């Protein structure tokens with residue numbers, strides 16, 4: 001980036017020159033900011049007829065801004081990860097601009113940039129919104145002009161999307177007026193997808209092309225995210241059943257040419273439950289037309305093959321159980337089947353009502369609409385609007401619970417079914433229950449190995465990796481099915497131990513009680529194989545109601561041993577399904593470095609950051 005800039009510092013703020021470069025950029029670790037970025041770009045296109053480049057922050061060339069004579073407008077969606085750090089795809093730019101903004105001579109370097117910014121974070125973390133706030137400060141220090149308001153969304157109570165919607169409504173008005181962009185349409189709905197009935201098209205073997213999975217060529221490698229491998233289920237083992245259903249599942253990768261490494265993730269594409277699909281189709285007046293063959297066209301890329309049928313879309317491709325936003329509700333209310341239904345729906349528009357009746361109850365769109373219309377279908381809702389607002393049925397990720405050194409052609413996963421009853425309504429997580437149904441459909445606890453039941457999957461590389469050197473000690477901290485990758489780590493150590501001694505493996509495992517200690521049989525077996533190099537500390541949170549022990553307390557109890565291992569170069573791993581585990585472990589690690597190592601607050605924070613950067617402190621959370 002060239003530091004010289006002859007621009008008047010107030011130029012960007014006082015006049016409204018034409019913006020010629022417009023981008024919506026995201027820094028996203030788990031995909032939320034990315035999704036919002038695409039949505040925001042579409043909203044801007046609909047409202048102002050302006051199209052934006054949508055890409056990661058690190059993909060955008062910030063160096064070009066200062067050397068260009070064009071006006072730039074960038075909207076940044078920045079999530080915070082780690083200990084207040086940006087996501088991996090926003091880190092490079094952050095380092096770059098934070099170096100520059102320390103030098104006062106660069107204070108007009110980005111005066112040709114107007115920017116909007118919305119941060120994504122979670123108040124469970126000490127460094128709440130660290131990344132977005134730092135980005136904002138640095139860009140301002142470099143002379144960029146902020147289009148108000150600055151926005152923040154908080155994941156903690158599940159209201160992040162609502163925070164985004166209320167920020168967006170104010171921001172777009174300001175952005176339009178600052179950039180002199182005319183609103184071409186505010187309230188009119190134009191479908192993004194054109195859906196037309198077509199006559200039946202036959203596949204070569206005479207089958208209708210209704211599902212991606214019907215196509216023959218998809219059975220051959222290479223397999224990847226866009227072409228998942230249909231992996232046969234080898235065997236399943238139940239740990240706990242009922243509301244808290246947890247189980248182990250072994251998948252066969254033979255013939256797929258898929259290779260995973262210990263610590264990687266498996267992406268599994270779920271299929272929506274038939275009962276949900278039928279209710280969804282009924283809600284939009286499509287149940288009788290479910291097998292109608294339709295062609296879907298759009299200028300934006302489509303994520304499924306057409307022609308297809310409504311039922312195939314609803315079952316395999318559309319996220320029909322997506323969380324509902326107040327924005328969708330506003331759009332859909334125009335297509336109400338009756339005045340009463342519309343009025344009832346509009347009553348939910350206030351944030352308070354919406355949070356209470358929709359977010360907290362984890363309502364799906366179709367159930368909510370049927371609820372307000374007393375069971376009457378909503379046939380006027382354009383199907384395109386459903387495709388746009390519900391989006392793609394995404395794969396869900398599971399940490400591999402095996403090591404490739406022990407099981408080259410198999411991948412094991414640990415699954416906890418998401419099931420909850422809220423206000424008498426049953427809530428089912430899509431993928432976990434789909435896998436459970438596939439595994440135990442005949443209500444046998446053990447599946448017949450000849451069964452042809454298969455799960456569509458692919459491998460996602462992860463950075464969560466055991467140390468390259470097998471003599472390094474490892475400290476593994478987990479709760480619940482967070483044990484999964486550590487079963488793989490321990491198997492890896494067993495495989496490595498065949499060629500010489502391995503380092504200490506210290507596992508802290510938080511579970512409810514003895515029955516909830518997943519893989520206890522396997523672990524007992526591994527202890528025989530690894531001897532004293534494997535030590536397991538269990539923390540039972542519900543064994544004794546008067547004395548709940550969480551995994552953090554167990555780690556604290558063993559602080560001296562943990563710190564000693566750290567000084568010997570131990571790698572620390574945290575895995576679980578709660579950001580609370582991550583934030584409390586962050587705190588605990590700092591506390592350990594202070595109490596045991598004599599570091600100051602600042603030194604401990606720096607040391608932990610350094611551990612992260614060098615891969616000696618790693619997290620795998622969902």
Ligand SMILES: Cc1cc2nc3c(=O)[nH]c(=O)nc-3n(C[C@H](O)[C@H](O)[C@H](O)COP(=O)(O)O)c2cc1C
Nearest residue numbers: 028029030031032033079082084121122125128129
């Ligand atoms: C491992 C991890 C660390 C996180 N650290 C922070 C943090 O330090 N501060 C914060 O405000 N939010 C933190 N969060 C919350 C995320 O910023 C929030 O979930 C956000 O919606 C994720 O957006 P993304 O999916 O685009 O990455 C963290 C989340 C995870 C999973």
